[in-house]
Amino acid sequence: LGFEEVVLKGLASDGGLFIPEEIPTIPQDWGQDWLDWSFQDLAFRIFALYISPSEIPSDDLRKIVHKSYSSFRAPDITPLVTLDQDKQLYLLELFHGPTFAFKDVALQFLGFLLEYFLVRRNEHKEGSQREHLTVIGATSGDTGSAAIHGLRGKKDLSIMIMFPKGKVSPVQEAQMTTVTDANVHNVAVDGSFDDCQDFVKALFGDSDINRTHKLAAVNSINMARILAQITYYFFAYATLVKSEGFKKGDKVRFVTPTGNFGDVLAGYFAKAMGLEIERLVISTNENDILHRFWRSGYYEKKPVHGQEADGGIAEDGSKAHEDGVRETLSPAMDILVSSNFERLLWFLAFQVYGKGSLEEQRKIAGQRVKSWLDELKASGGFGVEAAILEAAKADFESERVSDKETVATIKNTYLSKCPAAQTSKGTKGTASNGGYILDPHSAIGVAAAQRSIARASPPKTHHIALATAHPAKFSNAVEMALKEESGFDFKDVLPEEFIGLDELPRRVTEVKKSDGLEGLKSFIRKRVPATSTHA
Numbered sequence: 001l002g003f004e005e006v007v008l009k010g011l012a013s014d015g016g017l018f019i020p021e022e023i024p025t026i027p028q029d030w031g032q033d034w035l036d037w038s039f040q041d042l043a044f045r046i047f048a049l050y051i052s053p054s055e056i057p058s059d060d061l062r063k064i065v066h067k068s069y070s071s072f073r074a075p076d077i078t079p080l081v082t083l084d085q086d087k088q089l090y091l092l093e094l095f096h097g098p099t100f101a102f103k104d105v106a107l108q109f110l111g112f113l114l115e116y117f118l119v120r121r122n123e124h125k126e127g128s129q130r131e132h133l134t135v136i137g138a139t140s141g142d143t144g145s146a147a148i149h150g151l152r153g154k155k156d157l158s159i160m161i162m163f164p165k166g167k168v169s170p171v172q173e174a175q176m177t178t179v180t181d182a183n184v185h186n187v188a189v190d191g192s193f194d195d196c197q198d199f200v201k202a203l204f205g206d207s208d209i210n211r212t213h214k215l216a217a218v219n220s221i222n223m224a225r226i227l228a229q230i231t232y233y234f235f236a237y238a239t240l241v242k243s244e245g246f247k248k249g250d251k252v253r254f255v256t257p258t259g260n261f262g263d264v265l266a267g268y269f270a271k272a273m274g275l276e277i278e279r280l281v282i283s284t285n286e287n288d289i290l291h292r293f294w295r296s297g298y299y300e301k302k303p304v305h306g307q308e309a310d311g312g313i314a315e316d317g318s319k320a321h322e323d324g325v326r327e328t329l330s331p332a333m334d335i336l337v338s339s340n341f342e343r344l345l346w347f348l349a350f351q352v353y354g355k356g357s358l359e360e361q362r363k364i365a366g367q368r369v370k371s372w373l374d375e376l377k378a379s380g381g382f383g384v385e386a387a388i389l390e391a392a393k394a395d396f397e398s399e400r401v402s403d404k405e406t407v408a409t410i411k412n413t414y415l416s417k418c419p420a421a422q423t424s425k426g427t428k429g430t431a432s433n434g435g436y437i438l439d440p441h442s443a444i445g446v447a448a449a450q451r452s453i454a455r456a457s458p459p460k461t462h463h464i465a466l467a468t469a470h471p472a473k474f475s476n477a478v479e480m481a482l483k484e485e486s487g488f489d490f491k492d493v494l495p496e497e498f499i500g501l502d503e504l505p506r507r508v509t510e511v512k513k514s515d516g517l518e519g520l521k522s523f524i525r526k527r528v529p530a531t532s533t534h535a
Helices: 003-007 030-036 039-050 057-067 104-121 143-150 171-176 195-206 207-212 223-241 262-273 289-296 340-355 358-380 385-396 403-415 440-456 471-482 511-528
Strands: 080-082 089-093 133-138 157-164 184-189 213-216 251-257 279-284 298-301 381-383 396-400 461-467 509-511
Touching: 003 104, 003 213, 003 223, 030 223, 039 057, 039 223, 057 104, 080 223, 089 223, 089 381, 104 133, 104 143, 104 157, 104 223, 133 143, 133 195, 143 171, 143 184, 143 289, 143 381, 157 171, 157 195, 171 184, 171 471, 184 195, 184 396, 184 511, 207 213, 207 223, 207 511, 223 251, 223 262, 223 461, 251 440, 262 279, 279 289, 279 440, 289 298, 289 385, 289 396, 340 358, 340 385, 358 381, 385 396, 396 440, 403 440, 403 471, 440 461, 440 471, 509 511
Parallel strands: 089 461, 133 157, 133 213, 157 184, 184 509, 251 279, 251 461, 279 396
Antiparallel strands: 080 089, 298 381
């Protein structure tokens, strides 16, 4: 398949995920030029390795990249700041985009990319002859707002985001529902995140709605999102290598808080392309299916029900999931099964079991992954052979961080008066009284990095932890950690974009779970333009 078709479809017809036929490698002398490039120039060069100029001419691709990051508040797009110089611990700030979350890096690009493809397809077409794409998604908070801001106002595109009513944080809900562009449709469902996700899957599988509307996926299973996130691994590495503290021969570890495995998978792609990453450290919260896999070789849901699943803060969105998911202070990572993990499984199976021709190796890898996923669906889990686990450990380590440890990390980082509190710039709200403020998801990455440092200590190893969201998005958890600290008042460090957000006009439609798929389809037909290709 071509890149355009992969992006527009999002999901393969058999329900599987797309991967590149091969992962391209960077030039051996890449450091001579690439280290000095801007984020945008680096992104262009990386995308060009995956996207043929016959699909997107180089000049067009460069324009898409520059438009995608024009709304970021930090000049460096994803700046690297120092948390602890002695421990050689750094933080990669990924929250300087429109919705203050790492997902902006990918979804701003995806929005312009989708618009580019549709405008090109609709050249010289008028009225009902024009193709129209309906992007749908379910969210427990951040994905929805980032997707909406990435696709708002885009030509020949509509976006419909479903979220569980009353179960996302006030900031996240406001970021979605105060976007009143005509092509944006917010739907509040009186159920859980899983109910919203079930609606999405049902829509993709419904032949009736697919005859009238061309649907596309927006969550992290879309391969374009993974590609867009590769850039900040290269950019962070380049920034570190140019610093005074980095010596020739030093090693670099990236520590990534993750739930759906998309963010850390981008790091795996960067490493496979040739970026000198010594290890990728996966950091999970108490929903630790990934951590348990790296410890045991078994990938099992092990549902948690009743009182044991209580936790987190409802006001920060922790009630978005219900059955089988432990509610934590880091709700964006409260995920039972990591969607992108099957992509890594394919590469591991290809590496371990691949024999014969290239086509035969790919077929064997696909068969192995299908058998594992079938077992996961049938019995709630599967185990892999020792060779697969060893292959996984060659590139990854893992850590599990509890709510208690998350709160302690936010507090300890704030009290340490680290250099980042003085050097972070581009977005207000990460520093107060000389202390740096982490959101709970970023705190999980920092806590995991501290443990990794104990195993791979300075001066030969540097750690880069990924900061995936601005602390104001999860203010209740931050205030829980810092409310006793003298002089701390979160209101003083709110970004100006958040002030008055709750007073803006909103546009949202409530849909009852009991109305079922037919009720949702009726809403789509009334509000969302059909596509000419299925008319």
